[in-house]
Amino acid sequence: AQKVTQAQTEISVVEKEDVTLDCVYETRDTTYYLFWYKQPPSGELVFLIRRNSFDEQNEISGRYSWNFQKSTSSFNFTITASQVVDSAVYFCALSDRNQGGKLIFGQGTELSVKP
């Protein structure tokens, strides 16, 4: 079955700390896509990154970086030097080839960055 697990329900850090959000997925597909979305307190869902299964290169975007490892079925997200504005719920998602390519979401990790 297709599944995404975000084992960390809540994480609290102090500003400027680095923090890693874990994401583990299960899929029977050989080609698949993984995503991270951010949901700030205002409630909208903001797309952060898409990664396909045949590209295991890690990606860095400013303070954000992503580590994709097919061998461990993980797609972890690291925020370096966290800031208060990073406080949000972060969702990892897997694109299913069925049902119109729906997204299968993890339960989300609520990150709280304290000043």
Place this chain on the structure above:
Amino acid sequence: NAGVTQTPKFRVLKTGQSMTLLCAQDMNHEYMYWYRQDPGMGLRLIHYSVGEGTTAKGEVPDGYNVSRLKKQNFLLGLESAAPSQTSVYFCASRVGLAGEQRTQYFGPGTRLLVL
């Protein structure tokens, strides 16, 4: 370019009342989705559409109906609202199936409370 918009932002219904949620996108996307978000459960797919005039059921379709008469609009209907339908509803759209086209872009959400 407004992206994905949703109407209304917030609504209170009494049990048994009906209502329609409107989703509109101005990106000429083929695929559109309705998800619901409940505490601690991530997002779950209600219905989806792969093109104008087509609709299909997702994971949790009971109690909802949809229509896509125009490519840019995707309507979600509740014929007889129940307290279990209290949730935040998100609409999303994407271009197609290949590569970056798989990225879904979300509307701001509609918060529905059924008393």
